[in-house]
Amino acid sequence: MKNLKILIVTPGLNKPMGPFVKNYIDKLPFEKVVLFGGFVPYFYLNTSLKRQKIIRYLFTVLSLMNQKRLEILIKKRFKKILLKEKIDCVVADYLNTGAAVKSICEELNIPIVANVLGYEINKKDVVDGNKKNYESLANYKSYVIPVAKNMIPKLKNFGFEDEQIIYSPIGAKEDFFKINPTYDAYQFLAIGRFTATKAPQISIKAFAKVLQKFPQAKLIFAGDGELFEECKTLIEELQIGDRVELVGWINQEDQLQLFRKSSVFIQHSVTAANGDAEGTPVVIIEASAAGLPVVSTKHSGIIDTVIDGKTGFLVDEHDLDSMAEKMIFLLENQNVMREFGDYGKEFIHQNFSLNKHLDTVTQTILKAVAP
The missing domain is CATH 3.40.50.2000 (Glycogen Phosphorylase B;)
Incomplete structure (x- = not known):
């Protein structure tokens, strides 16, 4: 060989x-x-x-x-x-x-x-x-x-x-399986390029709805891309700039640190108007490996790697309200957050x-x- x-x-x-x-x-x-x-x-x-x-x-x-x-x-x-x-x-x-x-x-x-x-x-x-x-x-x-x-x-x-x-x-590297998230941090994390297939605007709007019930919640959004400036403007329009932090591109060590400090991972992947779609986002596999419950969409390979109701929640593409509801539910039920995180870590380790x-x-x- x-x-x-x-x-x-x-x-x-x-x-x-x-x-x-x-x-x-x-x-x-x-x-x-x-x-x-x-x-x-x-x-x-x-x-x-x-x-x-x-x-x-x-x-x-x-x-x-x-x-x-x-x-x-x-x-x-x-x-x-x-x-x-x-x-x-x-x-x-x-x-x-x-x-x-x-x-x-x-x-x-x-x-x-x-x-x-x-x-x-x-x-x-x-x-x-x-x-x-x-x-x-x-x-x-x-x-x-x-x-x-x-x-x-x-x-x-x-x-x-x-x-x-x-x-x-x-699949996820072994480093991710060693992480323990901070489930009581009220911190959502999103990592990915600011592109049409990841629909970052929907994640931001869903988070804005979460703030109505949990004003202490925070969203860290890492990445860059063609929709970055549009998302900055949206955050200003929604007047949630004090609760959303856009940190730009990060390296893997930064990613591991953010996983440790966060409670839930979110990503609202959609099929773009030109037919473009995700494969299986590596970062979702890594988030589950790190023990973070995932709130995402019924999109492409995400449905293979997130078990709806067991390792996270999956909503329909563009369903902003359902995404916000699932995010709120997890903050209200930290015991479920931990169960999803533990099950997700084991599921990814066995399969991905x-x-x-x-x-x-x-x-x-x-x-x-x-x-």
Whole structure:
């Protein structure tokens, strides 16, 4: 197993992106090469921004600023890397990344394992633009790892067979299971990008309703994104600025501290107007692992990881009033809060630990390279 060499490919333009890639780099038991820089990535891990700019400039000049020629040059570079590194298996971050490199891998008879994370199988324009590529990938030596069960029928529609589809969200690190929340803190916590699929405005409005009954309650909201300023304005309009703290982007140590100091985790995920939707939000798994009851929505992979009425509450998308009611109920019933937290910690540990996910990915890679 140690002699196997995998290529991890991520579309992050300037650096590798996301928790999947970081954990795969750190923990998968194979020799690893990492590339980033687009859907057919061609920059090695730790390539400086200066060098990226130089290479991009050279490729643009060599292609005579023709997009098709540029794509051919990038694919040639990708193929050269596969040959030079003697890669046994390509592990792709996002289904459309796997589909983009399929033709090159097929030339060299290299199997592909692709994560299916969310937008690439939900967002209508992305799905429409990649349909043929997905179907082509399904007919190749490939395995796909969707993070939510509701993705499985969509993958089957592209032609992936049952044996090619391995359901596995990313899972929580052991650090999260060691946390004990502060259930009597009256503090709600939300962490995530301020985007349409996470509908942060609804969480803020629901919290405003909670304040009518519990004026001592507090909401900490971590993250950034295109709706950040809109949410700041909303908080001012609702006149709840003294009870809501927007802390911006945080690192994992900050996240662990916030979990310790909070009582309940909230997230109001919805399907956006363009069809975009969550996969399984990693932070919800981490919150449950930390013993926080979760109030969220009946959305995508959330329904697989939060047991309604046992580890938290799930409400319909856009149901602001029900969300506020469940938040109030938990503050009124701290014994239920603790029961949900304890049950959630055990449920996640049994089903959604990071070690379990990494073992699943390891076994899938071994299956992909088997003769």
